[in-house]
Amino acid sequence: MRVIIQKVKEASVTVKGKITGEIASGYMLLVGITHTDTLKELEYVAEKIAHLRLFEDEEGKMNHSLLDVGGEVLSVSQFTLYADTTKGRRPSFAKAxxxxxxxxxxxxxxxxxRNKGLNVETGIFGEMMNVSLINDGPVTVIVESK
Known part of the structure; x- marks a missing residue:
C-alpha cells in the first residue's frame, strides 16, 4: 500500500460535476493498493496516518497529529501510484x-x-475525478506499508 499525504487547508473531489467529498483542514490522501495488500497493511498505514505528527505546535514544530488537531481526511483511490516508468514512455500499471x-x-x-474518530470524505472508486486542494506548507509525505 502506498499513500501520498498532502496536508491541506481545504480539499474537495468532484465527479461528473458533483462534489462527492469536501474537507477543511486535514489530509488529502491519494491511496494506491497493490496485489499483495491485506488488512494487515491497511491497519498499519491507517494507524501511521492518524498519529503522524505533521501539524505545528506553538513553537512551529511538527508535533501534533491529525487526531490532535481534529483534522479531516479526503481519501481518493489512485492506482497510478503503482506506475512503473522504467521501460519505454508509457507507464505500466501491472503492480496496481x-x-x-x-x-x-x-x-x-x-x-x-473512521473508526479512529476521523471524519473521512471520499471520491468515487474507478471514476474520473477532479481534485482541488490548497496545500498547507506545502507538506507532502509518502507512507508505505512494510
Missing amino acids: SPGDHAEPLWNSFNELL
Whole structure:
C-alpha cells in the first residue's frame, strides 16, 4: 500500500460535476493498493496516518497529529501510484491491484480511519475525478506499508 499525504487547508473531489467529498483542514490522501495488500497493511498505514505528527505546535514544530488537531481526511483511490516508468514512455500499471481487489480494501481503509474518530470524505472508486486542494506548507509525505 502506498499513500501520498498532502496536508491541506481545504480539499474537495468532484465527479461528473458533483462534489462527492469536501474537507477543511486535514489530509488529502491519494491511496494506491497493490496485489499483495491485506488488512494487515491497511491497519498499519491507517494507524501511521492518524498519529503522524505533521501539524505545528506553538513553537512551529511538527508535533501534533491529525487526531490532535481534529483534522479531516479526503481519501481518493489512485492506482497510478503503482506506475512503473522504467521501460519505454508509457507507464505500466501491472503492480496496481485490479479493481475487484482494490475497491473493498480502499473502503476498508477508509472505515479504519473512521473508526479512529476521523471524519473521512471520499471520491468515487474507478471514476474520473477532479481534485482541488490548497496545500498547507506545502507538506507532502509518502507512507508505505512494510
